[in-house]
Amino acid sequence: MLKQEIDTPALLIDIDLMEKNLETMASFFRGEKGTYFRPHYKTPKSPFLAAKQIESGAIGISCQKLGEAETLITAGITDVLITNEIVGDYKIKKLISLRKHAPGLMVCVDNIIPAKALSEEALKRGVKMPVLVDVNVGQNRCGVEPGKPAVDFAKEVSKLKGLELKGFQCYHGTLQVWDQRHGLEAKQQEMERSNGLIVETRESMEAAGLNTAIVSGAGTGTYKGQYHVMSEVQAGSYILMDWKYHITAPEFERALTVLTTVISTPARDRFVVDAGDKTASTDSGMPILKDVEGYEYGTAGDEHGILTPKEPSRELKIGEKLELYPSHCDTTINLYDRYYGIRDGEVEVVWPIAARGKSQ
Amino acid sequence: MLKQEIDTPALLIDIDLMEKNLETMASFFRGEKGTYFRPHYKTPKSPFLAAKQIESGAIGISCQKLGEAETLITAGITDVLITNEIVGDYKIKKLISLRKHAPGLMVCVDNIIPAKALSEEALKRGVKMPVLVDVNVGQNRCGVEPGKPAVDFAKEVSKLKGLELKGFQCYHGTLQVWDQRHGLEAKQQEMERSNGLIVETRESMEAAGLNTAIVSGAGTGTYKGQYHVMSEVQAGSYILMDWKYHITAPEFERALTVLTTVISTPARDRFVVDAGDKTASTDSGMPILKDVEGYEYGTAGDEHGILTPKEPSRELKIGEKLELYPSHCDTTINLYDRYYGIRDGEVEVVWPIAARGKSQ
Numbered sequence: 001m002l003k004q005e006i007d008t009p010a011l012l013i014d015i016d017l018m019e020k021n022l023e024t025m026a027s028f029f030r031g032e033k034g035t036y037f038r039p040h041y042k043t044p045k046s047p048f049l050a051a052k053q054i055e056s057g058a059i060g061i062s063c064q065k066l067g068e069a070e071t072l073i074t075a076g077i078t079d080v081l082i083t084n085e086i087v088g089d090y091k092i093k094k095l096i097s098l099r100k101h102a103p104g105l106m107v108c109v110d111n112i113i114p115a116k117a118l119s120e121e122a123l124k125r126g127v128k129m130p131v132l133v134d135v136n137v138g139q140n141r142c143g144v145e146p147g148k149p150a151v152d153f154a155k156e157v158s159k160l161k162g163l164e165l166k167g168f169q170c171y172h173g174t175l176q177v178w179d180q181r182h183g184l185e186a187k188q189q190e191m192e193r194s195n196g197l198i199v200e201t202r203e204s205m206e207a208a209g210l211n212t213a214i215v216s217g218a219g220t221g222t223y224k225g226q227y228h229v230m231s232e233v234q235a236g237s238y239i240l241m242d243w244k245y246h247i248t249a250p251e252f253e254r255a256l257t258v259l260t261t262v263i264s265t266p267a268r269d270r271f272v273v274d275a276g277d278k279t280a281s282t283d284s285g286m287p288i289l290k291d292v293e294g295y296e297y298g299t300a301g302d303e304h305g306i307l308t309p310k311e312p313s314r315e316l317k318i319g320e321k322l323e324l325y326p327s328h329c330d331t332t333i334n335l336y337d338r339y340y341g342i343r344d345g346e347v348e349v350v351w352p353i354a355a356r357g358k359s360q
Numbered sequence: 361m362l363k364q365e366i367d368t369p370a371l372l373i374d375i376d377l378m379e380k381n382l383e384t385m386a387s388f389f390r391g392e393k394g395t396y397f398r399p400h401y402k403t404p405k406s407p408f409l410a411a412k413q414i415e416s417g418a419i420g421i422s423c424q425k426l427g428e429a430e431t432l433i434t435a436g437i438t439d440v441l442i443t444n445e446i447v448g449d450y451k452i453k454k455l456i457s458l459r460k461h462a463p464g465l466m467v468c469v470d471n472i473i474p475a476k477a478l479s480e481e482a483l484k485r486g487v488k489m490p491v492l493v494d495v496n497v498g499q500n501r502c503g504v505e506p507g508k509p510a511v512d513f514a515k516e517v518s519k520l521k522g523l524e525l526k527g528f529q530c531y532h533g534t535l536q537v538w539d540q541r542h543g544l545e546a547k548q549q550e551m552e553r554s555n556g557l558i559v560e561t562r563e564s565m566e567a568a569g570l571n572t573a574i575v576s577g578a579g580t581g582t583y584k585g586q587y588h589v590m591s592e593v594q595a596g597s598y599i600l601m602d603w604k605y606h607i608t609a610p611e612f613e614r615a616l617t618v619l620t621t622v623i624s625t626p627a628r629d630r631f632v633v634d635a636g637d638k639t640a641s642t643d644s645g646m647p648i649l650k651d652v653e654g655y656e657y658g659t660a661g662d663e664h665g666i667l668t669p670k671e672p673s674r675e676l677k678i679g680e681k682l683e684l685y686p687s688h689c690d691t692t693i694n695l696y697d698r699y700y701g702i703r704d705g706e707v708e709v710v711w712p713i714a715a716r717g718k719s720q
Contacts, residue, residue: 007450007720042662064663084663087623087634087679090367110624113678134624141660142624142632173661263447264470264494264502272502274447277643278694279719283659299643300501301533302402302690303424303444303719318473319447330662334638334695337717357697357716359639359663360367 001347003340004321008261009279011336012323013351015343017255018049018239024251025238026056028223035227038062038081038216040236043330045355046339047075049239060104062216062234066091067358069098069105075354079104081216083169083234085134085142087114091360096121099129106214108134108169110144112156115163122162132214133157133168135201138175138194146170146197151204158210167214168205170198171234176221177248191222195229202229221248242329243288257290257323258332259340260305262316271295271307271316273324278302280324281331287324292316297324361707363700364681368621369639371696372683373711375703377615378409378599384611385598386416388583395587398422398441398576400596403690405715406699407435409599420464422576422594426451427718429458429465435714439464441576443529443594445494445502447474451720456481459489466574468494468529470504472516475523482522492574493517493528495561498535498554506530506557511564518570527574528565530558531594536581537608551582555589562589581608602689603648617650617683618692619700620665622676631655631667631676633684638662640684641691647684652676657684 029037041063060079109115122129136143178187218226220235240256260275294312326332341349389397401423420439469475482489496503538547578586580595600616620635640647654672686692701709
C-alpha cells in the first residue's frame with residue numbers, strides 16, 4: 001500500500017528517521033558514560049517500539065501509568081519503571097499482581113500512606129516491591145523535597161518490610177523546553193541548580209546508608225546536561241519527536257506526521273483539511289504543514305483544520321493528501337489506535353498503539 | 361459498584377442530569393414548532409445515547425465522520441446525516457456501501473469534483489445518494505457561499521444522476537459561543553445576519569425549483585434563535601455539556617465529569633491529581649473542580665493536574681477521589697473508551713464510546 005492510499009486522518013512514522021533517532025540516542029549512551037538509558041513509553045505507547053529501544057541498548061522502559069505498564073508486561077517487556085505515584089487500593093492490588101509477573105517492575109513513592117498500603121499488600125502476596133523515592137528537583141509537581149526531607153522519607157520507606165528501596169527519581173519536566181520560554185542561559189542555570197539538588201540528595205542518602213543504586217530522571221531536552229548526575233535517563237519524545245521539541249533537540253528528526261486530506265477549497269484564502277482537535281493536539285501549539293511551503297495551519301474545530309496561504313509555493317487541490325508535524329507528540333499519539341510505518345513512500349508495517357487511552 | 365470504587369481517571373455521566381437534558385431539549389421541539397431535531401453524535405459518540413435521543417423524539421442523528429456513521433448504522437440507527445464533506449475514492453466507496461444498508465444516510469457536498477465522483481460510484485452500485493449542499497452562513501470553514509453561488513452549485517448537483525438533492529446545510533459553528541467572545545448583543549446581530557443568509561438561500565433555491573425539504577443547522581448555543589429558519593436542528597453538546605457551554609446554555613446541566621484521584625500532596629500549596637492533558641482536554645480552557653470549593657485546576661503535563669488552593673473550603677486528602685467538569689466535552693469524551701453512568705452514587709450502567717477515535 002502506498003502512503004497516499006492510507007485513509008485519513010492517520011498517524012505516520014517515517015521509519016528511516018525513527019531508526020536514525022534510535023541510533024542517535026543509543027550511540028550517546030554507548031561507551032564509558034556510566035549512565036543507562038530507560039526510554040519513556042508515555043510518548044510512543046507501542047510495545048513494538050519499546051522492543052526496538054531495548055534492542056538498541058536500553059536497560060528497560062519507563063512509563064507513567066499502571067495501564068501502560070500492563071501493555072508492556074503482557075508483551076514480555078518486564079523491566080519497567082513506573083515514574084509516577086500509584087495510589088488507591090484497587091491500583092495497589094493490581095500493581096502487586098503485575099509485580100508477580102515482572103520482577104523488574106519498580107514504582108515511585110512520595111507519601112507514607114500509600115507506601116504503607118503498598119508494603120502491606122506486597123507482604124500479603126509474598127513479594128517485595130522495588131521503589132524509588134520521588135524527589136522534587138524543580139518541577140514542583142509530585143515528589144518530596146530534596147536533601148534532608150528526601151532522606152527522612154527514604155528512611156521511613158526503608159523500614160517498610162514489603163518495599164525494597166532502590167534509589168530515587170529526579171525528573172524535572174518543565175526544564176525540558178525551559179530554553180524556549182526563558183532562553184538557553186536560564187536553562188543552563190536551572191539545570192545546574194537541579195543537578196546540584198540531585199547530587200546533594202544522593203550524597204545525603206548515601207551518608208545515611210540508604211540505597212541510591214538507581215537515580216532516574218532527565219528527558220529529551222536535558223539528557224546531555226543531566227546524564228552525569230544520574231544512573232539512568234528517561235527520555236521518551238526523541239524516538240518520534242514533534243516540531244516543538246525539535247527546536248530544543250534538533251539532533252532528533254521529526255519522524256511523526258498526521259496524514260490529512262484537503263476536503264474543501266471554498267475560497268482562495270482557505271483550504272480545509274480533515275484534521276482538527278481530535279486528530280492533532282493543540283496543547284503545545286498548532287501543527288505545521290510538512291509538504292508545501294507557505295501555508296499556516298489553524299484548528300477549525302474538532303474535525304477540521306484550515307490551511308491559510310501566506311506565501312504559498314503552489315495551490316492546494318481538493319482530495320490532495322498532506323502531512324502535518326504535530327506540536328506535541330504525546331497527546332497526538334494518544335488519539336490514535338495505530339501507526340503506519342512508512343519507508344520509501346510505502347506502508348512497511350502497522351504498529352498498534354497498545355497503550356492509547358491507558359490513562360489509569 | 362459505588363462511584364468512589366471506580367478506577368481513575370474515568371469519565372462519568374450523572375444519569376439524572378442527562379435525562380433532564382434529554383427532556384429539556386425534547387420538550388422544546390414538541391408541539392407546533394415545525395422544526396425537527398437531529399442531535400449531533402460528534403459529542404457523545406455512543407449509539408446507546410443516540411438511541412435515547414431518538415426515543416425522546418429526534419428524527420435521526422447527525423455526525424461528522426464516516427467512521428462515526430458506521431458505528432451508528434451497525435447499531436441499527438440508519439437515519440444519519442453526515443454534516444461534512446466526504447472526499448477521496450476510498451471514503452466514497454465506503455460511503456456508498458454504507459448507503460446500501462442505510463436508506464436514511466445523507467451527506468454534505470460543497471465541491472463538484474467529489475460530488476461527481478460520489479454520483480458515479482452511486483450509479484455504479486445502483487443507488488441514489490441523498491445530499492445536502494453545504495452553505496457557508498458565517499463560519500468561513502467549508503461550504504459554498506449563500507444565495508446565488510449556492511443556487512448555481514445546487515443546480516450542478518441536481519444534474520448528477522447518482523445524487524438526490526435534499527436541501528442544504530447551514531451550520532455556523534463559531535456562532536455557538538459568540539456571546540462569550542463578543543457579548544450577547546453582537547451574537548444576536550450575527551445570528552440575524554446568518555438567519556438572513558439562510559432564508560435568502562432557501563428562497564433562491566425554491567425560486568430555481570430546487571429541493572429545500574431539509575435545511576439543517578444550529579447547535580446547543582443557537583437552537584433557540586435559529587430553529588425557525590430551518591427544518592432541523594443539529595445540537596449535540598446539550599446532552600452532556602461542559603462548564604464552558606453551560607455559560608451560554610444554562611438550561612442544560614453539566615452531566616459529564618472526570619473522576620480523578622489525589623495522588624500526591626507534597627506541599628500545602630498544591631495537590632496533584634492523576635488527570636492531565638490525556639484525560640481532560642484543555643483546548644477550551646482548564647477543567648473546574650466540582651466537589652470542593654476554593655481550588656483551581658491547572659494542567660501539570662499529560663498525566664498530572666495540580667489543584668491549587670485559593671480559598672479552600674477544606675484540605676484535600678491523599679487517595680481522595682474528586683470530580684472535574686471538563687471545559688470541552690467533545691475532545692474530552694474522545695479520550696475515553698467508556699462512560700460510567702451514575703445514579704444515586706452507584707454505577708448503573710457502562711456505555712462503550714463506540715466512536716471514540718473514529719476520526720476517519
